[in-house]
Amino acid sequence: MKSSNSSQKTLSPADMLKMEAEILKKASDSEFEFRHLRRDDFEKGFLDTLSQLTVVGQVTKEDFEKRFDEMFPKRQEIYKIIVLLDKRADYIIGAGTVFFEKKFIRNTSTCGHIEDVNVDSTYRGNNLGVRMINILKEISCLNNCYKIIVDCADHNIKFYELVTIFQSFNINSVASNQRKDVCAGIVTRVDDDQIT
Numbered sequence: 001m002k003s004s005n006s007s008q009k010t011l012s013p014a015d016m017l018k019m020e021a022e023i024l025k026k027a028s029d030s031e032f033e034f035r036h037l038r039r040d041d042f043e044k045g046f047l048d049t050l051s052q053l054t055v056v057g058q059v060t061k062e063d064f065e066k067r068f069d070e071m072f073p074k075r076q077e078i079y080k081i082i083v084l085l086d087k088r089a090d091y092i093i094g095a096g097t098v099f100f101e102k103k104f105i106r107n108t109s110t111c112g113h114i115e116d117v118n119v120d121s122t123y124r125g126n127n128l129g130v131r132m133i134n135i136l137k138e139i140s141c142l143n144n145c146y147k148i149i150v151d152c153a154d155h156n157i158k159f160y161e162l163v164t165i166f167q168s169f170n171i172n173s174v175a176s177n178q179r180k181d182v183c184a185g186i187v188t189r190v191d192d193d194q195i196t
Contacts, residue, residue: 037081053118112140
């Protein structure tokens, strides 16, 4: 049986990072920079931003760096953590994660999982969260995801419903030449264990 994924271009990790950098640069502006999480972001408010979303716990700088080193660069092709930096304050005011689940189904496809999306409460209402979601979606498309699952708490579902890219459809009904535009069927799933 011939794989339908054989026609999809697989990028090297270096090329993937370059293309992601282009996506991030395109989404950034004079006030805000979207970029990958860095090892020194502990001091720039990354965990403060996440603490507005859920319980972070007592994470020390050593804990943060150990976890960062476990994930990057060893698993940079699986985990994509994007932060939003207020350039004037040099402080992280938003974050979002997409990670990739490799599947045997659908011709060994990949499923994207979007989680931990948050924008600092004092910056909300400026479409920064929508921009973050669009970035995570583009990165998922770059990784040839056949669908994207959004894991969120009940009270956050309304936000994702407002982001019109999260309308469900059957990706298999999309012609391969249109797939680039549509990219992925998106499902919102509630994570009952998430404490917010």
